[in-house]
Every structure is written in structure tokens, then in C-alpha cells.
Amino acid sequence: MAKRVGMEVSIAAAEAVGLADVDVIAAYPITPQTHIVEHLSELVASGHLDAEFVPVESEHSAMSCCVGSSAAGARTFTSTSSQGYALMSEICYIAASLRLPIVMVTANRALSAPISIWNDHADLMMARDTGWIQTVAENGQEVVDLIFHAFRVAEDHRVLLPVMVNLDGFILSHVIEPILLPDRQEVEAYLPPYVPRLRLDPKSPVSIGPVGMPDVYTEAKKVHDEVLKGSRLVIEEAWDDFEAKFGRRYRAVETYRAEDAETLLITMGSISETAMTAVDALREQGKKVGLTRIRLWRPFPAQDLFDAVKGARQLVVVDRAMNLNSICGPVCGEIKSVLFDRHHAPYVKNYIAGLGGRDVTVQNFTEMVEGAELSARRGDPMGYELINLKE
Amino acid sequence: MAKETGIVSWKDLELGISIHRPGSAGELRTGDWRSSRAVTDFDKCIKCGRCYIFCPDMVYSRNDKGYYEQNYYYCKGCGICASECPVDAITMVQEGD
Numbered sequence: 248m249a250k251r252v253g254m255e256v257s258i259a260a261a262e263a264v265g266l267a268d269v270d271v272i273a274a275y276p277i278t279p280q281t282h283i284v285e286h287l288s289e290l291v292a293s294g295h296l297d298a299e300f301v302p303v304e305s306e307h308s309a310m311s312c313c314v315g316s317s318a319a320g321a322r323t324f325t326s327t328s329s330q331g332y333a334l335m336s337e338i339c340y341i342a343a344s345l346r347l348p349i350v351m352v353t354a355n356r357a358l359s360a361p362i363s364i365w366n367d368h369a370d371l372m373m374a375r376d377t378g379w380i381q382t383v384a385e386n387g388q389e390v391v392d393l394i395f396h397a398f399r400v401a402e403d404h405r406v407l408l409p410v411m412v413n414l415d416g417f418i419l420s421h422v423i424e425p426i427l428l429p430d431r432q433e434v435e436a437y438l439p440p441y442v443p444r445l446r447l448d449p450k451s452p453v454s455i456g457p458v459g460m461p462d463v464y465t466e467a468k469k470v471h472d473e474v475l476k477g478s479r480l481v482i483e484e485a486w487d488d489f490e491a492k493f494g495r496r497y498r499a500v501e502t503y504r505a506e507d508a509e510t511l512l513i514t515m516g517s518i519s520e521t522a523m524t525a526v527d528a529l530r531e532q533g534k535k536v537g538l539t540r541i542r543l544w545r546p547f548p549a550q551d552l553f554d555a556v557k558g559a560r561q562l563v564v565v566d567r568a569m570n571l572n573s574i575c576g577p578v579c580g581e582i583k584s585v586l587f588d589r590h591h592a593p594y595v596k597n598y599i600a601g602l603g604g605r606d607v608t609v610q611n612f613t614e615m616v617e618g619a620e621l622s623a624r625r626g627d628p629m630g631y632e633l634i635n636l637k638e
Numbered sequence: 639m640a641k642e643t644g645i646v647s648w649k650d651l652e653l654g655i656s657i658h659r660p661g662s663a664g665e666l667r668t669g670d671w672r673s674s675r676a677v678t679d680f681d682k683c684i685k686c687g688r689c690y691i692f693c694p695d696m697v698y699s700r701n702d703k704g705y706y707e708q709n710y711y712y713c714k715g716c717g718i719c720a721s722e723c724p725v726d727a728i729t730m731v732q733e734g735d
Binding site: 470 | 660
């Protein structure tokens with residue numbers, strides 16, 4: 248039976264990867280890194296986990312090693328953050344297009360300069376167009392649950408794509424939370440052993456990763472796009488079965504007190520829990536405010552998002568990354584596209600918040616809601632604004 | 639993969655664009671790019687085989703008499719063979735002339 252224990256979320260993530268009976272972990276062990284791979288290396292070294300731990304010399308090599316091990320048919324895991332992800336990113340595109348079901352946990356952190364080790368979503372957004380599935384956790388339990396889900400979805404023969412599980416760096420990765428860790432039998436019942444559809448085998452040779460001339464590259468991108476789109480069905484099935492087996496329910500887009508909301512906050516990641524507290528406070532003042540939280544970033548749940556926000560008059564989209572000098576932040580840009588495609592035009596205010604580890608408080612959310620309502624009443628142009636900025 | 643070209647419906651691509659038949663690249667008609675082709679003067683040829691060794695594709699093969707003959711299915715017209723030939727037996731002839 249599962250037991251609830253107080254545990255640092257990074258350690259819990261490592262324990263979850265161990266419970267998933269991973270075969271190979273390749274990781275760069277130095278900054279930017281978390282206790283996730285440190286604890287995995289301890290589990291391997293102490294004999295608690297029968298896996299290969301490959302401490303490589305860079306994140307570029309980490310993902311390259313993962314590509315090789317996954318192509319050889321091994322259940323493969325890595326983890327990184329920020330600059331490490333940036334160095335790794337070249338190979339991340341390759342892992343996805345070669346359809347290798349690698350699972351990576353990314354403790355989301357800011358990209359330099361200035362040098363920052365703190366939390367924001369710059370790395371998450373950098374990963375956006377790699378063709379990986381991306382899920383986002385709001386708390387430690389979700390990190391654990393989404394890791395099991397990630398392996399199950401990635402390795403499903405209808406998908407065979409890598410999955411990135413995102414959690415906010417420090418705010419989640421270094422915090423001790425009560426975690427319900429299932430036992431191995433429960434995980435095995437949910438996550439069957441990985442059966443590769445394609446693997447490097449001298450007895451049955453295949454070439455993986457050949458050149459794609461102009462007459463095939465477009466078709467290769469099309470099939471990747473279709474598979475990513477089609478993965479949504481498997482993602483849902485795996486969440487349905489997760490609920491049946493573990494009793495916790497996950498959805499691509501989740502809402503909080505949103506039914507009759509006139510002003511709706513839209514968030515992604517751990518700040519969603521702060522936003523819920525703000526919504527409660529604003530509701531107590533009689534304001535019709537609700538919250539929509541994005542859990543699945545890729546494949547992008549456009550219709551779910553539209554259904555969740557279509558009743559609101561004002562949308563307050565909170566981005567934790569900045570598209571420098573774009574129309575708005577990356578989450579807001581997606582939402583505006585969803586609305587435009589469906590000829591729906593509420594007032595959309597975009598706030599950029601929590602960059603490089605700056606706290607986003609309940610007070611900040613209250614200011615955002617009030618600021619958006621004021622802008623909507625005045626008919627201000629719908630731009631983006633940095634919250635909590637020192638002028 | 640279709641023969642001669644890589645053109646294939648996205649629905650028929652192998653998983654991860656992998657290739658399952660060893661040597662299938664031999665079916666690709668790389669000779670359709672060339673603007674000039676290598677032609678050997680067998681009166682000058684000394685059968686050294688440098689054209690065969692240096693050819694980046696699969697153009698040259700040795701015949702019964704020991705001469706190296708071209709298979710234009712593959713010849714891209716790069717001219718490396720003509721450049722390497724020690725007795726200038728190979729000339730590049732403009733296609734369409």
C-alpha cells in the first residue's frame with residue numbers, strides 16, 4: 248500500500264523514476280541540476296535500483312546517450328534545467344523525430360543572462376517546438392503522478408514520443424511536501440514493461456536517423472505533427488486509468504471556481520495554487536473571479552481551453568516567460584490564437600510574472616485581476632505588462 | 639521508400655523515418671542532379687582504379703577487361719574522377735550538348 252511521507256520533491260521524483268523501473272539514466276551531475284539525478288545515482292550505487300547510471304560530461308551528451316539507450320530498447324530517463332536544457336536542446340529535436348520514448352523531468356529555471364539559477368518558464372518555452380509531449384505539475388504529488396503517466400504515454404505504441412514533465416525549479420523541486428508514493432506492484436499494474444517497436448539489434452539491422460532530403464523532410468514533419476496530435480487520446484486514456492487505479496484525476500485543462508466567472512485567471516505551474524488562494528479571497532469580496540490552469544502544454548489543448556474560458560468577459564493570462572518584444576507572452580499568444588480562430592473576442596490582459604525566481608504573491612494576483620478589469624473598462628489596448636516591476 | 643527517389647506519402651513512412659532494408663540507398667537515382675557526366679577515353683586508361691576509389695557514389699565498376707565503367711544512374715557530375723585521373727583519360731562532358 249502507498250504511504251504518505253514528507254519528502255523533498257526532487258527526491259520524490261527520483262523515487263518515482265526508480266519505481267518505474269527505469270533501465271538507463273544519463274545525466275550531467277553539476278549545475279544546473281537538482282537532487283533528482285543525485286538521488287537516482289544513490290539508488291543505483293546502493294543496489295536499490297537495477298539500472299545503468301551514466302554521468303556524462305555535458306547535457307548535450309546526456310541527451311545523446313539517452314537517444315542511444317532508448318534506440319537500443321531501454322527505458323530511459325534524464326533531468327535538467329535552464330542552461331542545461333539549452334545545451335541539450337539540439338538532441339531533443341532528434342529524440343522526438345526519431346520517436347524515442349525518453350522521459351525527462353525539467354525543473355524549470357530562467358535562462359541567463361544575467362546568470363540566474365531561479366525559477367521561471369524560459370526552458371519550458373524553449374522546449375515548446377521540439378515535438379515532445381509536455382505536462383506541467385503544480386505540486387509534488389503531481390510530479391510523482393505525472394512521471395508514471397509520462398512513461399506510460401511515451402512508450403505506448405500509438406505515441407512513441409519523448410515526454411517532458413515540468414515542475415517549477417526551487418519552488419517545487421527543493422520543497423519538502425507530503426507525498427503518497429505507491430508501491431512497486433501498484434506501479435507495475437499501471438505501467439507495463441516497455442516493449443520497443445523499433446530497436447537497434449544486430450540480428451535485425453535498422454538505420455535510425457538517416458538524412459532526409461527535401462523530398463521527404465516535409466512528410467517527416469507531418470507524421471510527427473499527427474502523432475503528437477494523436478497522442479492526446481492516449482494521454483487521456485492514461486489519466487483515466489490513473490484515476491481508476493490511484494484515485495487522483497488529471498485533465499489537460501483544469502479549472503477552479505470558474506463556472507460563473509466574469510474574470511478568469513489563466514496560469515500554468517505552481518503559481519496556480521497561489522492563484523487559487525487569491526480567487527478565494529476575491530470571491531469572498533463578492534467578485535466573480537475564477538481560474539483556469541494549463542496542465543498539458545503540448546499537444547496544445549486548444550478546444551479544452553476555449554471551452555474553459557469562453558464564458559468569461561476578461562481573461563488575465565499569466566506568463567512566466569517573456570517573448571521579448573512580441574505581441575504578448577507565450578501562453579497568452581496561444582490563447583489569443585485559440586480565441587481568434589473561433590471568432591471570440593473577450594478582453595485579454597497579459598501579465599509577465601515571476602521571472603528569474605521573483606515571487607508571485609496572492610497580492611500580485613489581486614492586482615492583476617483589478618488591473619485587467621480596469622483596463623477592460625477603459626478599453627486600453629491589450630498588451631502585456633510586467634507585474635511587480637520596480638520603475 | 640520508393641525506388642529512384644525518396645518521395646513517399648507521410649502515411650507510409652517507417653517509424654522515426656528509420657530504414658529497414660540494408661543498402662536501400664543504392665536505389666536512389668543520384669544521377670538526376672548532374673549537369674555534366676564523366677566520360678573515359680579507354681585508349682588512355684591505365685586501369686589504375688583511382689576513379690573507382692575516389693568516386694563518392696557507386697558510379698564505377700570493373701569490367702571483364704579490367705577497365706572501370708560508369709553507371710550514370712549514380713553519377714552526380716562532381717568531376718572528382720576526372721580531377722584524380724593520373725593520365726587525364728576522363729573528361730567531363732556537358733549534359734545536353
